[in-house]
Amino acid sequence: MIVMKQVNVMGDKIEIPDDQSLYELAKKLEKNEALGALVNGELQDLREQPPEGAEIQFVTYEDSAGKHIYWHTASHVLAHAMQYYMDGDLKLAIGPPVDDGFYYDFDLPRNLSEDELENLEGIIQQIIQRGIPIERYSCSVEEARQKFKESGAEYKLELLDELDGEPSFYRQQDFEDLCGGPHLMSTGDLGVIKLTKLAGAYWRGDETGPMLQRVYGVAFQTETELEEYEKMLEEAKKRDHRRLGRELDLFHISEEVGPGLIIWHPRGAEIRQEIENYWRNRHREEGYRSVRTPHLAQEELWEVSGHLDHYKQHMFPRMEMDDRNYRVKPMNCPFHMQIFNSRTRSYRDLPIRYAELGTVYRYEKSGVLHGLLRVRGFTQDDAHIYCRPKQLEEELQQLLEFTTEILSTFGFKDYEIFVSTRPDDYVGSEDRWELATNSLKNALEEAGLDYDIDPGEGVYYGPKIDLKIRDSLDREWQCSTIQVDFNIPERFDVAYVDEDGEEQRPIMIHRALFGSIERFFGCLVEHYGGAFPPWLAPTPVWILPVDPANREYAEEIAAQFRNENINSSIQPASESLGKRIRTAIKQKIPYAIIVGSDEEEARSVEVRTYGEEESNTLSVDEAVQRLRQIIDSRQPITPLG
RNA sequence: GCCGGCGUAGCUCAAUUGGCAGAGCGGGGCUCUUGUAAAGCUCAGGUUGCCGGUUCGAGUCCGGCCGCCGGCUCCA
Numbered sequence: 001m002i003v004m005k006q007v008n009v010m011g012d013k014i015e016i017p018d019d020q021s022l023y024e025l026a027k028k029l030e031k032n033e034a035l036g037a038l039v040n041g042e043l044q045d046l047r048e049q050p051p052e053g054a055e056i057q058f059v060t061y062e063d064s065a066g067k068h069i070y071w072h073t074a075s076h077v078l079a080h081a082m083q084y085y086m087d088g089d090l091k092l093a094i095g096p097p098v099d100d101g102f103y104y105d106f107d108l109p110r111n112l113s114e115d116e117l118e119n120l121e122g123i124i125q126q127i128i129q130r131g132i133p134i135e136r137y138s139c140s141v142e143e144a145r146q147k148f149k150e151s152g153a154e155y156k157l158e159l160l161d162e163l164d165g166e167p168s169f170y171r172q173q174d175f176e177d178l179c180g181g182p183h184l185m186s187t188g189d190l191g192v193i194k195l196t197k198l199a200g201a202y203w204r205g206d207e208t209g210p211m212l213q214r215v216y217g218v219a220f221q222t223e224t225e226l227e228e229y230e231k232m233l234e235e236a237k238k239r240d241h242r243r244l245g246r247e248l249d250l251f252h253i254s255e256e257v258g259p260g261l262i263i264w265h266p267r268g269a270e271i272r273q274e275i276e277n278y279w280r281n282r283h284r285e286e287g288y289r290s291v292r293t294p295h296l297a298q299e300e301l302w303e304v305s306g307h308l309d310h311y312k313q314h315m316f317p318r319m320e321m322d323d324r325n326y327r328v329k330p331m332n333c334p335f336h337m338q339i340f341n342s343r344t345r346s347y348r349d350l351p352i353r354y355a356e357l358g359t360v361y362r363y364e365k366s367g368v369l370h371g372l373l374r375v376r377g378f379t380q381d382d383a384h385i386y387c388r389p390k391q392l393e394e395e396l397q398q399l400l401e402f403t404t405e406i407l408s409t410f411g412f413k414d415y416e417i418f419v420s421t422r423p424d425d426y427v428g429s430e431d432r433w434e435l436a437t438n439s440l441k442n443a444l445e446e447a448g449l450d451y452d453i454d455p456g457e458g459v460y461y462g463p464k465i466d467l468k469i470r471d472s473l474d475r476e477w478q479c480s481t482i483q484v485d486f487n488i489p490e491r492f493d494v495a496y497v498d499e500d501g502e503e504q505r506p507i508m509i510h511r512a513l514f515g516s517i518e519r520f521f522g523c524l525v526e527h528y529g530g531a532f533p534p535w536l537a538p539t540p541v542w543i544l545p546v547d548p549a550n551r552e553y554a555e556e557i558a559a560q561f562r563n564e565n566i567n568s569s570i571q572p573a574s575e576s577l578g579k580r581i582r583t584a585i586k587q588k589i590p591y592a593i594i595v596g597s598d599e600e601e602a603r604s605v606e607v608r609t610y611g612e613e614e615s616n617t618l619s620v621d622e623a624v625q626r627l628r629q630i631i632d633s634r635q636p637i638t639p640l641g
Numbered sequence: 642g643c644c645g646g647c648g649u650a651g652c653u654c655a656a657u658u659g660g661c662a663g664a665g666c667g668g669g670g671c672u673c674u675u676g677u678a679a680a681g682c683u684c685a686g687g688u689u690g691c692c693g694g695u696u697c698g699a700g701u702c703c704g705g706c707c708g709c710c711g712g713c714u715c716c717a
Contacts, residue, residue, distance in 0.1 A: 103712095111644075111645075112644095112645080113645070113646085114645060114646060115646095196711095197645085197711055197712060198644080198645050198646085198711085198712085199644060199645065199711065199712030199713065200643055200644020200645070200712070200713055201643095201644080201712070201713045201714090202643075202644095202713055202714060205713070205714065206714085207642080207643080207713085207714050207715085211643060211644060211713080212644090212713090213644070213645085214644085214712070214713075216711095216712080242709095242710095246651095246652075247652085253709095255690080255707075255708055255709090259707095259708070259709090313715095314715090314716080360717090362716080362717085364715080364716070365642050365643090365714080365715070365716095366642070366708090367642065367643070367644095367712090367713085367714085367715095368642090368713095368714080368715065368716075369709090370710095373717095374716075374717085375717090378717065380717065457716095466717090477716095477717080478716070478717060479717070480717095481717070512717070514717090515717040516717045518717085519717055520717090544676095544677090545675095546675070546676050546677090547674055547675060547676085548674065548675080549674070573674085573675060574673095574675090575675085575679090575680085576675055576679080576680055577675060577676055577677060578675090578676090578677065578678060578679070578680090579675095579678080579679055579680080580677090581677050581678060582677095582678035582679060583678090583679090584678090585678060586678085592677085594676070594677065596676055597676095598676085606676090606677085608677070613677095615677075
């Protein structure tokens with residue numbers, strides 16, 4: 001007799017035999033594209049049998065959960081291929097799916113080279129073509145341990161020790177791996193796999209541990225999807241700020257000056273200056289006072305601040321002069337403490353907000369430098385807010401609002417927010433850390449902003465809120481940061497006189513909204529693909545006289561723009577008009593204004609807006625006024641007509 | 642710092658097995674009275690990242706260093 005049970009598949013109640021698997025159910029319902037299923041909200045393997053009354057939702061390659069299953073199986077196939085390729089002489093570490101594909105970490109007897117990836121891809125395709133069924137089985141921890149000991153699988157042994165419950169294995173012919181799954185039913189369910197990168201990776205991310213070899217890959221159902229993916233990478237490359245920095249003549253980094261040190265060219269420096277002007281104005285409006293501090297300070301200052309104890313590995317070495325020892329500053333805060341301490345402060349003065357575009361220098365390991373996004377010398381849009389404990393929450397909320405406003409001015413809406421908690425190396429008491437962390441979380445919740453926790457990623461003196469912006473390749477870069485600090489004020493013995501005449505310790509907030517101008521600028525270049533909005537563009541207008549005879553008229557127009565404080569540049573007719581238009585487009589000039597005899601007679605201009613095929617004609621006055629408006633309101637590139 | 646890759650003119654890239662370092666763009670000069678994504682001619686431009694080695698001969702092969710790219714670790 002067949003025992004039946006009822007399940008609920010995407011809203012339909014269905015009777016199925018008790019021993020029917022999700023796979024059989026999917027087949028019956030002709031859901032052939034199902035890769036796994038959410039059973040009562042939990043992602044499961046199609047091999048599972050759903051319990052009575054289960055809510056079942058099949059997932060496909062279109063769902064991120066489905067992609068993860070797909071990629072996870074792809075990583076096993078990669079490991080299987082490697083097992084053949086290395087003739088079994090390898091140790092497996094881990095091979096998870098990630099945001100845009102998968103990887104597998106191996107311990108191999110020799111170092112792989114990049115052109116061997118193609119060989120591996122060949123073996124992978126064979127494994128896929130053979131359509132090897134993938135089976136799952138479980139065993140006791142003891143059995144698994146015995147198995148790993150016999151095969152010398154030291155990494156798996158270590159993973160086993162941390163496993164809760166019964167270990168499960170996935171096996172495809174002569175390859176098997178300790179794995180929680182879920183996985184596809186057969187290697188034949190995979191389409192095309194491309195191995196993308198070969199890299200070193202420390203076992204469990206531990207610098208002191210063994211270095212493994214990591215192979216990254218992507219997997220797609222069709223060849224076409226792979227081609228699209230490759231095209232997307234090509235497009236992302238065109239937005240790379242390092243490439244655009246050169247093409248648009250914004251900045252460069254020179255081996256002679258030194259790695260991680262930025263040389264700003266006029267166009268880059270002018271855009272930066274606009275950003276800074278905006279920043280200064282908004283900060284003045286928000287009640288910040290401007291300060292400026294030196295690039296060097298005696299070592300004692302860094303002893304008091306704790307930097308020499310906790311931050312030394314990032315600091316450039318000592319300079320000795322006249323029996324004094326100096327250090328280049330890696331942070332601005334100790335100086336701002338000095339300003340606060342330069343006289344007695346009353347509770348009436350608080351909150352005090354000191355802001356500085358402070359250039360700092362930090363030693364970063366050579367392997368991590370990356371264009372403008374990771375450098376050794378950079379300018380923080382730094383500020384320190386001193387407030388009474390009861391003012392903290394309000395300050396934080398105001399700050400979050402300020403931060404999101406600043407970012408949205410530059411068109412950034414997609415960022416991720418993290419609260420970084422107490423690291424291993426910290427100063428101060430645990431309950432203060434907790435208090436500070438909670439106030440950060442509260443402020444975020446009050447503001448209705450979603451966030452994740454970055455455990456142990458706080459600075460030594462306090463927890464922080466970080467906002468991360470993605471670059472053209474979707475890599476995240478920490479920009480805005482808001483940090484609560486109970487510790488450095490104590491170290492500098494910072495105090496104010498309270499209403500009752502007693503000295504009180506203020507709470508300090510460190511904050512940088514761009515984070516660093518360099519990094520922010522780099523993200524901004526990629527965000528706009530180099531096509532800066534008119535208010536930022538160093539030269540928003542190019543004027544192109546059709547004929548040398550129209551030069552004078554072009555100059556009149558330039559003068560009119562100049563009167564409205566708008567920078568323009570006349571591109572003389574020594575080159576063909578087509579050529580100059582082409583150059584304007586390649587240089588991503590917001591507006592190319594074309595003036596020939598027709599325009600001269602009508603006292604008009606023809607405006608070709610960047611990104612538009614069509615141009616439009618309007619009077620000179622209209623064009624100037626309209627552009628002035630666009631600049632004042634910080635609009636993106638918009639047709640003038 | 643670690644693993645893998647790369648380094649030829651300002652930029653993008655060529656240069657058979659080791660055999661005279663080249664092109665396009667960009668730059669300078671000249672010509673062209675030029676209407677919507679590249680006018681023509683011409684000239685200049687290089688210690689092939691640096692140092693050492695092998696060789697009759699090295700851009701090419703070997704070693705060391707530096708820098709860059711992709712990851713790891715770390716971070717604004």
